[in-house]
Amino acid sequence: MPRFRHPHRSLAPLRHRDYRLFFLAYLISMLGDGVWLVALPWVAMEMGGDSSELAMVVGAEAVGLISCVLVGGALADRYPRRRVIGWSFAASSAVLGLLAAVHLVGGLAVWQLVGAAFVLGASAAISGPASDALTPDLVPEENLHSANALESTVRALAVRMVGPALGGVLVAVLDSLGIIVINAVSFGLAALCVALMRRGGGTGAAAGEEQEAGTVSYREALRYLFGERWLWVLIVWSGVVLLLQSGPRQVLLPFLISGRLGGDARDYGLLVAVTGVAAVAASLMLGARKPPRDYARRMLLAWTAGAASLALIVFVPSFWLLLPLAVVYGFFSTVGNVYWSTLVQTVPSAVRGRVISVDWLGSLALVPLSAVIAGVGSGRAFVVTVFVLGGTLPVLMTLATLRWVDLKALRPPGDAGDAGETDGEPGGQPVAEERAPQPVP
Template sequence: MPKPRSLYRSLAPLRHRDYRLFFTSYLISMLGDGVWLVALPWVAMELGGDSSELALVVGAEAVGLISCVLVGGVLADRFPRKRVIGWSFAASFAALGMLTVVHVVGDLMVWQLVGAAFVLGASAAISGPASDAFTPDLVPEEDLHSANALESTVRSLTMRMVGPALGGVLISLLDSMSVIVLNAVSFGVAALCVALIRPGTSAGSASEKEAEAESTEPVPYRQALSYLFGERWLWVLIVWSGVVLLLQSGPRQVLLPFLISDRLGGDARDYGLLIAVTGIAAVVASVILGARKPPKDYARWMLLAWTAGAAPLALMVFVPSFWLLLPMAAVYGFFSTVGNVYWSTLVQTVPSKVRGRVISIDWLGSLALVPLSAVIAGVGTGRAFMVTLFVLGGTLPVLLTLATLRWVDLGALRPPGEAVEKPEEPVPAQREPQIAAPPVS
């Protein structure tokens, strides 16, 4: 049977019924989240909130995300991942539904919005590691790379482009609370899709029953930590990504808008265009990755792609025109997406019993230092301070990559789905004929 190629290769994971349901739930929930990003500030303002109260709402979601992510990893390894994801979606549906009910009664206040935002952040922290750990249970290993590329395409389209645009249109036509209702419905439909996944029919490396049996065994947290620190490539790359996010998040999220406004004479539309270019480049990268076979030197290409995406930050602060930022944003969007897809696929090869906790530790390593990066970017003023942070943010990842390549043998890591040659077993002489068992899906 010929292997999938080009576009067919990128869509190959959708051959499997359970993954189609899971992918549909992912698509719908991501679209709702993109709409939520636009609706949230308008709801807060309609309730009479000022900038400090809006910051409190946004901060509550971030606190829920960071504080519950390790709990999400434990639940993903302790309970069936289908249930963890479904109940997380149901919790988000309930929180947004309560906001809607209170709004209809007419007593909605900012503190209630803060509580709902915390629940949404906590639900994302619990469903995220479980979702990442669940994908290998739904598709065979040779389709894992394409599945992550497909999910990356959806995430870029919904969170950066379609979702925010749809939210803006709906708010202009209806009102912001109606968009909140739409997001609640999206979580309800996503939970229903997950509930329709049939136990025991997954096409992954283990059946749902086997995965459930493994996940219910009491595995101590120290076993996950023992595995993590026993695999040098794993913990080194988690530390690498955390340090790079510390170096880059603040300049990109806090200082770049001021660079566009104060130094290059741009406005909010220019900043929006920059984000759109980043999103388009990310979509292009995801589509290309999904259509191509993974390279043999998988982990090394991943690290080099991340580095190529990080390096242009050092040049952004020196450009004389806003238009020169656009190709740099495209480079960042393209290569950072390549690295992220490779990493998502690679970390999903972790053994199932500890996969959820390892992924949650990776999430925590990525999330925990982002607020610190924003604080560092906000404490200084002046051109010299901005230049220093941009240059360090673009050059230090290159040095970290060179050190990592010398210390960790990334070439020894096998790309997911690569066939491993095994010696043929000798056929016993005078074997009784047997009826072939039906294939296991």
């Protein structure tokens, strides 16, 4: 059997009308996020804010995201998922519209921007798990891997490359009011795309009905999660790796480029762009490639390869030697993320939203602590220690995981082969559906 599929099969998920609309909503919202990432500091500065007030705005969005993500998972299992996503987008559009109206009458202050940022973070926390949980309801399971590769491509292009570039252009030609209005319109268009979706196949969430999952308590959902060793171990694995790596990448790396390697902001931007290009390349490759049978093991090894590149950063003698490491990190971390997104979507639909929300929380909760740890010291010995530990401990964790968790038992969706593919509507069930928890009376 050839390892690569026919090129058009990477676009197979787009054959389904509801998924096309969902994908368009995803694309619009990701572009808006990319624009807002660049524009937000300039909007805050135009309001008269300083660095500490900008930190409050960014922190408020993070607080909204972390504090509401478990609520988002519960809503995704209790109510129709496309409705949860649509109302979340509509809420974001409304709060930005209100912000624009206040700005128009000349009363906008930084504290109002902080409040809006919290709402936007909470909205993302509610729509994110629902979006991840909805994808398996919109495409057959043999197309799920390609769907996640498509979404990964869009995320890398929109958030890391096109969105920030567009944001820079808009900041140059528009004032803060125009930026806020454009972002409000983008969320409104995304909500409209979701509203145009029909009642899809699959579980209650896709059919527009109240889910059976509403009778499955959070206790039972957590019992399922912790009963699946591979699931909770890999969530913990990724959370610890982000604790080790996110702070050094975001806090210490810019200072390393500026101080030791004599670079500037343009060099740092180039490094981020190269990482994004590698992520796009990985996503496109995965979309056209048949999922391997040892799906989970390759996922873990890809994550480890991406993480290990961090240990070498502090030893390179020039900025240009950082670029190959950025390629390794961007490529392999994206491969691992696409595999993981697909694998976690095979959990039973009744608990899928809550499991995904726990995964989100595990990924997000320790990121602020990682930044605090990275900011403790700036000496050469401290920086070397932090980067080396961040690159080597994941390797040891992977070796322990491979011995303790039976990853061979996990199979990718649609593992029966190409013969199971169909051009019809989604009808396959996730491979883990047989292990669904029983509803609590």
